[in-house]
Amino acid sequence: MAYLLDDEAPFDSRQVSEPSPRYEFNEVLGAGGMGHVYRAWDTQEHRDVAVKLFSSSGSADLITRREREIVLLTALSHPNIVDVRDAGTTLTADVGCRFMVMEYMESGTLQNRLGRGPLDASFVASVGLQMADALAYLHARSIAHLDVKPGNILLSEERRSEHQVLAKLSDFDIARYVGDASADEEVILGTASYLSPEQALGEPVAAASDIYSLGLVLLEALTGHREYEGTEEQVAVARLLRDPAIPENLPLEWRQLLAAMTTRDASGRPAADEVARRLRGILSPTGSGRAGRDALGRRARRGLRSLFTRPALVSC
Numbered sequence: 001m002a003y004l005l006d007d008e009a010p011f012d013s014r015q016v017s018e019p020s021p022r023y024e025f026n027e028v029l030g031a032g033g034m035g036h037v038y039r040a041w042d043t044q045e046h047r048d049v050a051v052k053l054f055s056s057s058g059s060a061d062l063i064t065r066r067e068r069e070i071v072l073l074t075a076l077s078h079p080n081i082v083d084v085r086d087a088g089t090t091l092t093a094d095v096g097c098r099f100m101v102m103e104y105m106e107s108g109t110l111q112n113r114l115g116r117g118p119l120d121a122s123f124v125a126s127v128g129l130q131m132a133d134a135l136a137y138l139h140a141r142s143i144a145h146l147d148v149k150p151g152n153i154l155l156s157e158e159r160r161s162e163h164q165v166l167a168k169l170s171d172f173d174i175a176r177y178v179g180d181a182s183a184d185e186e187v188i189l190g191t192a193s194y195l196s197p198e199q200a201l202g203e204p205v206a207a208a209s210d211i212y213s214l215g216l217v218l219l220e221a222l223t224g225h226r227e228y229e230g231t232e233e234q235v236a237v238a239r240l241l242r243d244p245a246i247p248e249n250l251p252l253e254w255r256q257l258l259a260a261m262t263t264r265d266a267s268g269r270p271a272a273d274e275v276a277r278r279l280r281g282i283l284s285p286t287g288s289g290r291a292g293r294d295a296l297g298r299r300a301r302r303g304l305r306s307l308f309t310r311p312a313l314v315s316c
Contacts, residue, residue: 023040023049024040025039025051034062035055037050037053039051050101050102051099051101052099052102053097054100069173073102076137080130080131084102103168106157107154107156109151109152109153110221111153113150114220114224118221118222118223119224121251123164123165126167127153128218129276131153133272134169135272136272138210139271144210145172146189146210147171147189147191148217151171152171153170154167174190179204192228192235195235195236196208196239197240197266200237201240207272211269211272212261214275215262218258219258243259243262244258246258246262251282254282257270
């Protein structure tokens, strides 16, 4: 579910019963097949929160995914995974409705940023590093996210970490344990433009699928161009026929990393902790500190300006 403002999403406060008097609902942040996400005010903690109000109807599969997301997220604790602060059941129009209360990330999503065009290489490396750290944490617990995309990467400008902006992975409604025998591999889950080849084929998926998706996200952030576009069928087939086009003008370390992450052979992709290690090296190519990051940003900007006709890169 996108964590974006959605002007088309329905919102009528008269139709929503709050999980408890503790939360005062405001606008809709996003909507999807699993339900709606609202910005709400926590009257006890005196802060904004995001409340995911799950649909009260749905198939047995949707109910299973809903409960799995609640159980998974409430059990996880990582600085780059969205925090869950409350969960339960409330009544909406006299029907029991499951809800989950999460931290509110005031700067929206990476998808918001991509609307401005290509992003600064050091910013992309920083966000990618944080996502790789989150995936390493998940994969060590045999959990595959399976829907890594810009709309599921939340951002906060609050200086709560060493990075320019804090990034957190969200939306675990199709996450699953690797090797889960109950999972129906024939059902293709995920977002078409970011599926791994094995997801597109309906084959068994593992941690490497998340690495492929993250590679496409980083490539899009650097170029301002989504690699696979078209109908769901077109983009699913395209990745089976060709690897992503990685611009020659990107620095060598970026080209090598992105090529490894997006190889069609899942066994050839680096593990998440290796991706994180290499991104740390990209952030500090000559040691540590801002000078190395600025040098990388200048190199990437020079190359991308010569390749794309978009305006100058946004400095984030």
